[in-house]
Amino acid sequence: MSKTCYHCGSPSQTWVQHDGKDFCCDGCVMVYDILKEKEMGTYYDINKAPGIRKKAVSAEYYDYLDQEDIKKSVLDFYDGSVARVKLYIPSIHCSSCIWLIENLQQLHSGVINSSVNFNRREASITFNEEEIKLSELMALLSSINYKPHIKTEEQKKAVKKSRKLIVKLGVAGFVFGNVMLLSFPDYLSEDVALHPELIGLFKWISWFLSIPVMVYSGNEYFITAWKNLRKKLISIDLPIAIGILAIFLRSTYEIVTSTGPGYLDSLTGLVFFLLIGKWYQAKTYEALSFDNDFSSYFPLGITRIKDNEESIVPINQLESGDKISVRNGEIIPADATLLSLGASIDYSFITGESVPVRKNKGDLIYAGGRVIGNALFLKVEKKVETGYLAELWKEKTDKESKESMLSVTLDAVSKYFTIAILLIATLTGLYWLWTDPSKAVLAFTSVLIIACPCALALSVPFAFGHTSRIMGKNNFYLKLTAVIEGLTKTNTIVFDKTGTLTDPDAFEVEYYGKELDHFNSSLIKSLAHQSRHPLSKALFQHLKDAGEFEVLDFKESEGAGVEAVIMTHKVRLGSASYTGNKKEGMHEAAKVYISVDGNQLGYFVIHNFYRPNWKEMLASVQESSDVHVLSGDNDAEREVLEQELKNKSNLHFFQSPKDKQKYVADLKKQGKYVMMLGDGMNDVAALKEANVGIAVADDVYQFSPSSDAIINASELVRLLKFIRFARSAKKIVYLAISISFLYNVIGMYYAVAGQLSPLFAAVLMPLSSASVVVFTSLSVMLVAKKRQLV
Structure with missing residues (x-):
């Protein structure tokens, strides 16, 4: 019988033994210790393994909330000491969640009381600002794996x-x-x-x-x-x-x-x-919320550097020429020039391309890129509302309404x-x-x-209201009941590949080169574990059965690779030039090359991981609709996709956001009624252009692009069933x-x-x-x- 995490119930290949119990990660151990220290073990008596596993967020992440202007826009009530805030917490999922959040005062004396509206996944919390700041309250919730979603003024009006x-x-x-x-x-x-x-x-x-x-x-x-x-x-x-x-x-x-x-x-x-x-x-x-403004994906505040002093300011106060600091994992809010020596930028939020892009000092970085690695220093070139991301979001079409x-x-x-x-x-x-x-x-x-x-x-x-409600219970959420009629008229379906047909957090890995024994596999796994790069994470998961050694002198060259001394051996992972290998191919899937003590062992080819039953889903919708697939990635997956499409000419790679929008517009000019399915910011223009735009998301409560509907990725296989139900x-x-x-x-x-x-x-x-x-x-x-x- 396979083990599961005592806190969150997740299965895992690596285990942390603590207090005689099995945990899947140090984050779950931390939450367990907090509850134990506060004598709140009853949490685990309500439901078995009730915790939700989320990425830990540092306390500094919420510093911007202590800025007076931002704080006033977030709080529902504030008299100088006692404050009240209403937060949307999508990870609330069971009675133990309610119990824990309604007992926050046991975790911190600054919390006066809290209550939960389970149906709306909302928590209303009253606290003493003199004992616990708003930023500290947010960090407290995140530390117990209930990361809050802070509502904007527009959402409050709705x-x-x-x-x-x-x-x-x-x-x-x-x-x-x-x-x-x-x-x-x-x-x-x-x-x-x-x-x-x-x-x-x-x-x-x-x-x-x-x-x-x-x-x-x-x-x-x-x-x-x-x-x-x-x-x-x-x-x-x-x-x-x-x-x-x-x-x-x-x-x-x-x-x-x-x-x-x-x-x-x-x-x-x-x-x-x-x-x-x-x-x-x-x-x-x-x-x-289907109509979040693009800035909803940014933090409300950003670190601005002026006269060598740092201060948190609302992002709408950024001006051209301002110098800002953006930390690892944060999204760059404005088009800016890189002042740091180098950086790795994840543009998947905009382009759909899953492999991070290397940027050098002086390069222009567009808003919407996510920082990978060290914190970056940048000089703002355009205001937030006039940058590339804002223009992409604001592009209007005659079918927006x-x-x-x-x-x-x-x-x-x-x-x-x-x-x-x-x-x-x-x-x-x-x-x-x-x-x-x-x-x-x-x-x-x-x-x-x-x-x-x-x-x-x-x-x-x-x-249509009943139809919409039933679809919602099946994780297919419609913005307007008019979308139901749109589903009935659809005769052409366009899929974005990355994040729609594929899982953005999973990969398929193949190895080419000299045979790897258990020792070398353990060296590679140990080094990959030290890096936050998506490809390193894919390697770590792929080599889960290997051992793990102590790592010394770890170094990461952004956009190139990582190296360290492990068991007296110098190990490198990264690009061909970084590891001294000969580059194989041009437009293929992402590759990670390996060298140990200067000897080239081979390379890993990392492919996208397709969602379960994606082939069956494509086959079913092709019974009644003309199906097209677009991708911002390279054409490494061409052969895989061509086998599943009836018309191979309907498959296109290297598609920018404007290319996707134009492609959908051209189909409409041909008299076709188009449904577009995509997952990221890069698909916003195409989703708006389509007669029916559907966003595919692994977490429908966190992802809310400007679309007509949102479907949970796990329900994508039932797309044809939803269309027939609408008819x-x-x-x-x-x-x-x-x-x-x-x-x-x-x-x-x-x-x-x-x-x-x-x-x-x-x-x-x-x-x-x-x-x-x-x-x-x-x-x-x-x-x-x-x-x-x-």
């Missing part, structure tokens, strides 16, 4: 907007329930009815209760309809607004004149159901629908004014009331629309005939809305079960 919708929904639901209860006597026979004066009082109470629904909960329909009318546009909000207003005015008239009970239960019920539809549409977007054709169709239909209803209502009123004036007002308002297309408006948000959902929408039209036709007949009684309207209107909701919900669930998604 949350406030979502809460406002929930408040509106709550008001409408409260009023709907009470008005239904107060209207109950109207449905009773005269034998059991209450006293007329009491019924009259109930009607007035219902009228006063309905006012907040009109002026607050349902105000968006009136505002949107008015704004569109000013632009000479008619959307579906206009007939809804007319219907709601007609119901309220008619009900007010009947209550004031004591000629009827009114329709206030129907009014409040309709607004309530409509807001539920809006809530469904907003639910997924609330969970993930993608709109559902169903919504467009409904808005187009609503134009003629509104004109037809107003015409029918007017003609009906004139007819009855000529034949029976007592029925004229009744018939005119009845047509406006019964024709309110609320059920029509509910069909799309409920059907079924679209058919359900059309059926729901047909049902709602049927209700309108039936109701319209009685309204025009002057036979629409208050009881009939009160029953038919909420019944039509409720039946559409039930039909769409049950139908989507049945289809989801058929597709094995629930």
Whole structure:
């Protein structure tokens, strides 16, 4: 039976023995010791191996949070000593996580209290700034493997907007329930009815209760309809607004004149159901932020050097000519000239190329590059908002605002629908004014009331809302429900290779050269373990069965290689020139050459590691779509990919971000409906250009590019299943629309005939809305079960 880490439960090939327990790394040992020291061993009693394994973050990483301007933008409350902050912590995953975070005060006395919202992965922490600084609080959370995500001002505004919708929904639901209860006597026979004066009082109470629904909960329909009318546009909000207003005015008239009970239960019920539809549409977007600004990937502050003194400043205060220091693992926030002697820069965030690039003193380094190795000194050439990364992010396309054709169709239909209803209502009123004036007002308002297309408006948000929710439960998150329709129309799929079809943190390693015995393998593994370079990590994992020796005089030449003295032998790993080897090939996969005591042993070829079942996934989507693969890498993987593509001419390497965008644009010009799947900043422009842009991520809560959807990499194999599910959902929408039209036709007949009684309207209107909701919900669930998604 294989062992797992006592803290995080991860399997491992190397083990750290501590306190009679097995740990996969020193980080997990550190967290275990912290909990043991604070007598918090109960953490492990709640769940077995509950910890989440994350990269450790040094306390200095959060120093910028102590800058006064930055601190104020992050904190929700601060009075000079006591502060409160709300943090998004994606690694919260079980009851033990909640227990640990809600007991932070046991880890540090400066924490006053903390609480967790598990569904939103949020922690609200109140602390004393005089005892523990904000930066120290962040470092404390990171030290126990709960690295927080600090919300920007834009994200906070989005949350406030979502809460406002929930408040509106709550008001409408409260009023709907009470008005239904107060209207109950109207449905009773005269034998059991209450006293007329009491019924009259109930009607007035219902009228006063309905006012907040009109002026607050349902105000968006009136505002949107008015704004569109000013632009000479008619959307579906206009007939809804007319219907709601007609119901309220008619009900007010009947209550004031004591000629009827009114329709206030129907009014409040309709607004309530409509807001539920809006809530469904907003639910997924609330969970993930798809429209982070490019600066969301940068630290809020950066170390600026002025007059030989270092200070932390917000990155938006950087000016051309400023000198900055960027540490290992951090992203360079602005285009800058390298002042250090040399550097290794990981540009995979921008270009998709997984091998770090060597830069020399005086070279221009673009924003978005990640520092590998020693801290670098740079001179800022452009402000953050005008650099290459900002320009790449800001590139707009005519499809940035993608709109559902169903919504467009409904808005187009609503134009003629509104004109037809107003015409029918007017003609009906004139007819009855000529034949029976007592029925004229009744018939005119009845047509406006019964024709309110609320059920029509509910069909799309409920059907697509349920579809979006089910996809979200399967780790496929949609920004807008309009994306569902986009999935149904897709006939061309473009994949980015690096990080989409391949795992960015894994490699396949092959060795060429003299046979390596256990001793030489151990020498190589020992040296590789000392370096943070991705290729060194790949070698260390590949040689996991070898031994490990003490390393002396370790040196790392950035962009060239590493060397050390191990067991009296001088060992070198790196480029051909660095190790004294002859370079093999030109455009092949990354190579690491080996020399021991000056003797050339051979080299390792390091290939990308493809995700599980990637071949099956490509084969499935090629059944119904034309598939293309683009890559910013070299063409070392050409042979592997050509075997899986039906059309080998659809495979392209050495693609820059602009090349990818142009490629997608050219496909669209050919009349194709394009879905683009990518993973990095380098794919932002192409994702925006595509009809449907899907980001592939190993951690959907941490990665949020400007895309239409985010899919967990583990679910990529089910891409065709999601597309087919979307097509079924679209058919359900059309059926729901047909049902709602049927209700309108039936109701319209009685309204025009002057036979629409208050009881009939009160029953038919909420019944039509409720039946559409039930039909769409049950139908989507049945289809989801058929597709094995629930």
